[in-house]
Amino acid sequence: MTAALTIGELGRRTGTKVETVRYYEKIGLLALPKRTRGNYRAYGENDVARLSFIRRTRDLGFSIDQVRALLSLAGDESRDCATIDAIASTHLGEIDRKLADLAVLRREIAALVASCEGGTIGQCRILEALAPIAGRRPPDI
Numbered sequence: 001m002t003a004a005l006t007i008g009e010l011g012r013r014t015g016t017k018v019e020t021v022r023y024y025e026k027i028g029l030l031a032l033p034k035r036t037r038g039n040y041r042a043y044g045e046n047d048v049a050r051l052s053f054i055r056r057t058r059d060l061g062f063s064i065d066q067v068r069a070l071l072s073l074a075g076d077e078s079r080d081c082a083t084i085d086a087i088a089s090t091h092l093g094e095i096d097r098k099l100a101d102l103a104v105l106r107r108e109i110a111a112l113v114a115s116c117e118g119g120t121i122g123q124c125r126i127l128e129a130l131a132p133i134a135g136r137r138p139p140d141i
Contacts, residue, residue, distance in 0.1 A: 004034070004042035014051045021051065029054055029068060062091055 011018050024030040030051060033041040050071070057067045066087050073084050115125040 004036065004044065005048070007033075007041045007043065010043045010047060010051060013048050014055055016051055016055055024051070024054060027064065029064070029071065060091075061095065062087075066091060 005013070007018050007021055010016070011021055021030065025032055030047065033043050033047065036042050053071070053074075054067055057070060062070070069087055070084060073079065073081075112126045112129050115129065117123070117125060121127070
């Protein structure tokens with residue numbers, strides 16, 4: 001049997017802040033750990049593997065609900081993986097939509113930057129274009 005890990009060690013091994021580990025426990029992504037005689041949390045290698053999986057899916061932008069579904073599905077190794085494929089495909093579609101939105105945003109900002117003719121702040125085309133009412137400058141902050 002391996003030695004129990006503290007919450008700090010679990011965090012270090014998975015690159016996860018202690019507060020995040022506690023949050024994942026609170027929302028049920030991680031099971032509440034066993035406790036030592038001194039009432040400290042005691043984690044094992046399965047917790048390291050599960051938290052590593054959670055971290056990787058979150059780093060890839062999967063939502064908490066998607067992670068919860070993936071974890072649930074991963075527990076049944078004989079099941080068809082079509083549901084997992086559907087979750088990943090849905091997430092990929094969300095990424096594609098965000099990339100399209102970012103491309104539009106990039107073109108708009110690039111046009112603003114290209115409109116800059118130098119000069120003074122009082123003549124700034126970028127601030128003028130960003131003002132809520134055309135031709136009015138934003139108020140002094």
